[in-house]
Amino acid sequence: MTFNIIRNTILTLFAMAIVCPPVARAQWLQFGGPNRNFTVDTEGLADKWPDNGPRKLWNRELGDGYTAICVDGDRLYTMYRAGDHEYAVSLDAKTGDTVWEYKYPVEVEQGMIQFGPGPHSTPLIVGERIFTVGITMRMFCFDKRSGSVLWKRDLAKEFGASVPGRGYSASPIAYKNTVILPVGGDDTKGQSIVAFSQSDGKVAWKNHDFQITHASPILIKLAGKTHLVVFMGAQVAGLNPDNGDLIWSHPHKTMYGANLSTPLWNGDDLIFCSAAYDSGARVIRLKNESGKTVTEELWFSKKLRIHHGNAIRVGDHILGSSGDFGPAFLTALDFKTGDVAWRQRGFSKATCLYADGKVIILDEDGNLTLATATNDKLDILSQCQIAERIAWTTPTLVGKTLYIRDRTRIWALDIG
Numbered sequence: 001m002t003f004n005i006i007r008n009t010i011l012t013l014f015a016m017a018i019v020c021p022p023v024a025r026a027q028w029l030q031f032g033g034p035n036r037n038f039t040v041d042t043e044g045l046a047d048k049w050p051d052n053g054p055r056k057l058w059n060r061e062l063g064d065g066y067t068a069i070c071v072d073g074d075r076l077y078t079m080y081r082a083g084d085h086e087y088a089v090s091l092d093a094k095t096g097d098t099v100w101e102y103k104y105p106v107e108v109e110q111g112m113i114q115f116g117p118g119p120h121s122t123p124l125i126v127g128e129r130i131f132t133v134g135i136t137m138r139m140f141c142f143d144k145r146s147g148s149v150l151w152k153r154d155l156a157k158e159f160g161a162s163v164p165g166r167g168y169s170a171s172p173i174a175y176k177n178t179v180i181l182p183v184g185g186d187d188t189k190g191q192s193i194v195a196f197s198q199s200d201g202k203v204a205w206k207n208h209d210f211q212i213t214h215a216s217p218i219l220i221k222l223a224g225k226t227h228l229v230v231f232m233g234a235q236v237a238g239l240n241p242d243n244g245d246l247i248w249s250h251p252h253k254t255m256y257g258a259n260l261s262t263p264l265w266n267g268d269d270l271i272f273c274s275a276a277y278d279s280g281a282r283v284i285r286l287k288n289e290s291g292k293t294v295t296e297e298l299w300f301s302k303k304l305r306i307h308h309g310n311a312i313r314v315g316d317h318i319l320g321s322s323g324d325f326g327p328a329f330l331t332a333l334d335f336k337t338g339d340v341a342w343r344q345r346g347f348s349k350a351t352c353l354y355a356d357g358k359v360i361i362l363d364e365d366g367n368l369t370l371a372t373a374t375n376d377k378l379d380i381l382s383q384c385q386i387a388e389r390i391a392w393t394t395p396t397l398v399g400k401t402l403y404i405r406d407r408t409r410i411w412a413l414d415i416g
Helices: 002-017 155-159
Strands: 057-060 070-073 074-084 087-093 098-105 125-126 129-133 138-143 147-152 173-175 178-182 193-198 203-207 218-222 225-232 234-241 246-251 272-276 280-289 290-302 310-312 317-322 330-334 339-345 348-354 359-364 367-373 378-385 397-400 401-405 409-414
Touching: 070 087, 070 125, 070 397, 125 138, 138 155, 147 155, 147 280, 178 225, 193 225, 234 397, 246 290, 290 409, 317 339, 330 367, 367 397
Parallel strands: none
Antiparallel strands: 057 409, 070 074, 074 087, 087 098, 125 129, 129 138, 138 147, 173 178, 178 193, 193 203, 218 225, 225 234, 234 246, 272 280, 280 290, 310 317, 317 330, 330 339, 348 359, 359 367, 367 378, 397 401, 401 409
């Protein structure tokens, strides 16, 4: 009888292993999420929230900063500043309790303090390592579980780079066994984009004389080849991620060198980029002609001027918050024509993400909005105030848990 029970138990477990797929590990490993485009493949989100907002799982004080929150299983990873020190920190995803943190002294200039002295750059998780870059361009590689430092680089000192006036903001990206990020500045001839070995921090390659940028790079696939897209200086450009060689380039002039918003790829052949201060937005088409990649400008418009927020793709439209120091309109443009589909008042400057057919919007005053976007309008399903000013960090969504932060505090919300 005992043998039959054991046999039946084994058979049941074997059947379950075949029928039930493995549960995916909860992950948001980099700036912009799984595909670096602020879009998440998830289902089962609520169609409406209670009047006082989604159920709060936990919240806690964290410290100054606008670094987005990365998630890997039961751990969160981000950065903050307290006093004269900058911190890389790992938190328990269920409670928000600190698991480990690493601090180092950082001197900030007056211009960095005006709106909060950072940090701004979002960590990158690859395997058992996590990579961070602070406001003064100090780069670290940590063991993600223990927080021990595996290697570090001082990018400003080692490469003669000029730290931007508001502090460094670009987020690193992984390619093969390297981690790539902008390092450019006035004194960085031939090394404005640098790829480091993930294992030991040694330079794999460095290239170009582009001006420093706040925009984070992305990787795209075109005709079977991978391009590293950077928005630096007065151009958006595609590079060979194996060596940094230029594949294509297209002009996009910005005022004050304010390349702040990361380019958006439509997954086929179109690249969108935008900047504020009257710099406007454009979409270029990438074409393969005689083995070379050439660019064709489809449209330019000043109807969408993204400051330090982000753009998302919803169907055939680009959606983003347009404005810098004046009114901000949530705006939708046709990806291929640049025609305005709609403009929505009632938001201050905002960041957003797209999941389960819904748009989640966090504006800088701490208002959190759940909406759906059609070709004609934005339908607001729920709206509440969660955070406080200044909430500039793009939300993170893993499964049905939404993580948001303002300048000094972090929340975990159940939006299932």
